[in-house]
Amino acid sequence: MRLSVGDLDDLSLGGVFLATGGGGDPYVSYLLAQQALAASDGVDLISADTLDDDAFVATIGGVGAPSVSLELLPSIGDPLKALRAFEAHVGRSVDALVAFEVGGGNSLVPLIAAAQSGLPVIDGDGMGRALPEAQMMTFPIAGISPTPALAIDYEGNAAMFDSGSAQTYERHIRAVTQAMGGMIIAVEHPMTGEALKSAVVRGTLSFSIDIGRILRERRGLAPQLLPALGAAFEQSQYGALVELYTGKVVDYASAIVGGYDVGKATLAPFDGDGASLTIDIRNEYLVARIGDHILASVPDLITVLDYETGTPINAERLRFGQRVTVVGVGCPDYYRTARALEVVAPRCFGFDFDYVPIEQRV
């Protein structure tokens, strides 16, 4: 599939849906991708399975607190600059790029570098959603080291890492990200095509376009929207979509703690009567609950949609008074394995309960 400017609307809209509150605001990345794609012949979105086993692939994306990306804006040359610096550092040319995660911003960053370099982008990513920490990606879970990795900031300063574990790498790059202003572009997880195939969550960019198209075509048509989304998810690797709550944002607090957006949102019914829903946030929406009753938790997806338009809303865009519908979707099976749950279960985020798949909770 050849991606062009016309695909960006749906890709970024669907990316925000799958990014479950995180993944970066798409606005500026969208403008940059639009400009980069318009100046190119388009970007090849290729299946991981068409890659040579000995191809050399790397992930690329933004790292930081999503709220920072609203103010510290990326430049159109940053992704390619990061890619070239990474290639010089490892002494090898990259054959294809892959997204860290699906996200409004982070689905688009690889496209910007790809449009400028002529490289293809893998239809897939390392999370199938967005998650806040490097060790939560499918690649390190499968044993692929995130390093050698390289980060550049808005000034072109670079930091490179060789780390013994993904957790260590996460700690180090997060510290540098904070020192670099809170948001950087990183190139990570150099790997072979063979390694990529063992761990990539397949088809998530084209699926984002599908979801984005549904969101666009049924914008403002609430009665049709959720059934249409539900049908699309049902046939995908994610599974059933569940409506969790509808109400208005009555409380929202967020702070940058340790380089992440950490916060909580509270929703109440429109008429103010009835139980309220709380959502815990660490870049992404992690847990949705009513009182002690948990409706959905990480690694399953929790997404907040504007009640009127159905547009998904990132955590850093939540505001008092917004009228929203909260939905949950199962995560790809990969994240339900014991090995993956060691790094993405609710306890990894400090919550005192075990993961129960959303279809068993509802």
Next chain:
Amino acid sequence: MRLSVGDLDDLSLGGVFLATGGGGDPYVSYLLAQQALAASDGVDLISADTLDDDAFVATIGGVGAPSVSLELLPSIGDPLKALRAFEAHVGRSVDALVAFEVGGGNSLVPLIAAAQSGLPVIDGDGMGRALPEAQMMTFPIAGISPTPALAIDYEGNAAMFDSGSAQTYERHIRAVTQAMGGMIIAVEHPMTGEALKSAVVRGTLSFSIDIGRILRERRGLAPQLLPALGAAFEQSQYGALVELYTGKVVDYASAIVGGYDVGKATLAPFDGDGASLTIDIRNEYLVARIGDHILASVPDLITVLDYETGTPINAERLRFGQRVTVVGVGCPDYYRTARALEVVAPRCFGFDFDYVPIEQRV
């Protein structure tokens, strides 16, 4: 001059004196240097001026809060591991090593790597004393970039930097140092022999040995010690030594703030009667004052000596009740130039007064 185990006592003792409270505790570094030198044929301590102009030199030392080095102990293989990783990163072999700064620990780190690699060590350093931040070294003041630079932690994790300025580099490596546990070994300032000669503070390691010998030979002989030290400094690039205060430590507070030891010590007369002296600390002793009257300030040297033995005491070793004599010494002329004062004057540390050379203050 060939350094051997027998020189280490004086070298580290004199290094603590010149390090003006910082530079790292020498105890473990001393044991490591002793072992490394004993297993070698010694280390050549060479004059910068004997170096070829096109030789390739790098600085090496510990970065972090000195208080951390009391608990997060270096391993004997760390300096060489950092050197080799740096050489692999820049693709070039280092011809000679030079210390960041004179310090109990940081004078010895280059010797450990040199004993194990056979490289010579320059008789000199990048500060002529110790100072807390990278941009305060003579090398960046002379326009030599601290990067490419490499840091390794106790586990062997590495971070590398390419930074647009020394201030930026300082911010980034300090953040990584904190994430790496608070103390790392860094290799920085790759430069030619010609560049080194333009900026190195000459002769500071051999001068440390001279000062260390005086301290050792006159240990406990207070009436002879200060005159002997004074005579040695008078003939050196530092100038006159001034006795500032004698008393006991009645208050000492220190916290790790932003990766530095930040604190304050208060001294009172032995009989409790009379004016007290306060010393401001940021890794190093920065300002000594009685009330509003400033006796000495950075970049001049302020050193605290045990009252009984004359042994210099690092800031992280200050304790309530210690009986001490505080002395001040002028800094090398290099630090009194307008260009150097732009980065090392008291205002660079947040103090609201200008630098006045110690000989004009007393």
